Amino acid sequence: MDLLVGHLLGDYIFQKRVALVNIVAIVILVGCVYAITNTKTNGVYIGSSVSGLEHRWSRHRKDLKAGKHHSVHLQRAWNKYGSLAFSADVLETVDDSKLLEREQFHLDDRKTNYPARLNYNVCWVAGSCLGMKHSEKRRYNESLSHMGKKRTKKSVDKQ
Numbered sequence: 001m002d003l004l005v006g007h008l009l010g011d012y013i014f015q016k017r018v019a020l021v022n023i024v025a026i027v028i029l030v031g032c033v034y035a036i037t038n039t040k041t042n043g044v045y046i047g048s049s050v051s052g053l054e055h056r057w058s059r060h061r062k063d064l065k066a067g068k069h070h071s072v073h074l075q076r077a078w079n080k081y082g083s084l085a086f087s088a089d090v091l092e093t094v095d096d097s098k099l100l101e102r103e104q105f106h107l108d109d110r111k112t113n114y115p116a117r118l119n120y121n122v123c124w125v126a127g128s129c130l131g132m133k134h135s136e137k138r139r140y141n142e143s144l145s146h147m148g149k150k151r152t153k154k155s156v157d158k159q
Contacts, residue, residue, distance in 0.1 A: 031048060033090070034046070034049065035106075036086055038120075043120055044120060046091075046107050048094075099127075100127045107126055111124055
């Protein structure tokens with residue numbers, strides 16, 4: 001029995017057949033640390049996902065296409081080089097309990113061993129941007145974007 005596994009490149013999936021050795025759960029369900037790589041410049045964004053790469057990469061592409069990705073560095077590179085210049089690859093599959101630890105390892109490695117211009121991560125703490133200060137302009141724009149929107153019952157109940 002074999003499984004079609006895709007190497008995700010831009011908006012296209014190039015498929016190849018790979019022998020299946022009880023790895024379906026790993027491919028689909030186990031968390032992973034991944035890299036989104038700009039193939040033109042070797043710039044990299046490191047991230048992690050509890051549900052595997054495919055869903056997370058899909059979300060990144062959606063945000064990038066809309067021009068609303070949280071990493072301004074990755075967004076600018078996407079705008080400049082286009083979707084076909086980017087690939088997403090699993091760096092390692094990891095048990096959920098070790099996911100942030102392993103993501104932090106890869107973030108530290110990138111920050112230490114590569115020039116800043118090749119790092120697209122905005123936050124260097126895995127899974128959190130706690131303590132990151134937004135500019136006045138950013139806070140003002142966020143405020144404007146929420147004006148006129150009705151708050152959900154769930155958000156009202158949180159207060």
